[in-house]
Amino acid sequence: MEKVHAPFNISLETLDYWEKRNRRNNFFELVYILEGSGEQCVNYSQIPYREGSIFLLPASDCHTYKIAEKTTFLFIRFTATYFSSEEDCVIDFGKWFCRLNFIIGNYNRLPGELIQDPLDKQHLVQQLQFLMIENKRNDSHTRRIIQATMITVLELIARNVAAAISPQPLYEEKKFADMLLHIQYHLLDEEMISPQYLAERFHISTSYFSEYFKRNAHETYQEFILKSKLKLAEAKALYTDIPFKEIAYDLGFTDSSHLNKMMKRFYNKGMSAIRNSAIATGHPA
DSSP, X not given: OOOOOSSEXXXXXXXXXXXXXXXXXOSEEEEEEEEEEEEEEETTEEEEEOTTOEEEEOTTOOEXXXXXXXXXXXXXXXXXXXXXXXXXXXXXXXXXXHHHHHHHHXXXXXXXXXXXXXXXXXXXXXXXXXXXXXXXXXXXXXXXXXXXXXXXXXXXXXXHHHHHTOOGGGOSOHHHHHHHHHHHHTTTOXXXXXXXXXXXXXXXXXXXXXXXXXXXXXSOHHHHHHXXXXXXXXXXXXXXXXXXXXXXXXXXXXXXXXXXXXXXXXXXSOHHHHHHHHHHHOOOO
């Protein structure tokens, strides 16, 4: 059984056939195909891969590869804790951790190419190639350089996820659609999603904000924020093994009991039932 204990791992593997890996993931896996072709199979869906293909597999997704031509894979595996804040670091990784939360909550997890924008894909490939080079050097600066590079990787992924979920078609007013995307992007930054900040940023009267939001969203601002946080909590329960009390703390709930109560109210089942459903239906590769 393969286990990955470190919060970050890079490996380069050239394979003629795929060997079964008996494990349940507790990390995200970014896969870059350097050469070769075949099919990626994720939760019973199959998608062709070829040289240059890039995929993101959130934790707990079950996957295998049917290799048609000898394939060289670059696997980059990282846990949620990899982007936690560190006291001795000059970069505030805590804020960048919001990018990972945005991806967890909004990435559709459908099999297929991760990046649709050609220029972004070119940028991402350059970053992945740099990660391979830096990982081989492995000196006293490597860890910080890799962390900083992964920030760029996450930002590129987040931009493409944002483009894919743009709420513009659902709302007549582009300004409101942009506001919702801003909220999703900064969901855990209370200052940047406060009514006061949003009103100022999107040029809405503070006194009119509540009415404006409800008129466009057909629910109150507070209800929208709560449901957005519950959606992220559900994704974390399904696709990570983060403890419920930690999820509750990160999302601003009083404790795991409070989060569980709200989840049952809106989803009719608690966090344990949600996580158990992922385990029950999982078929680890």
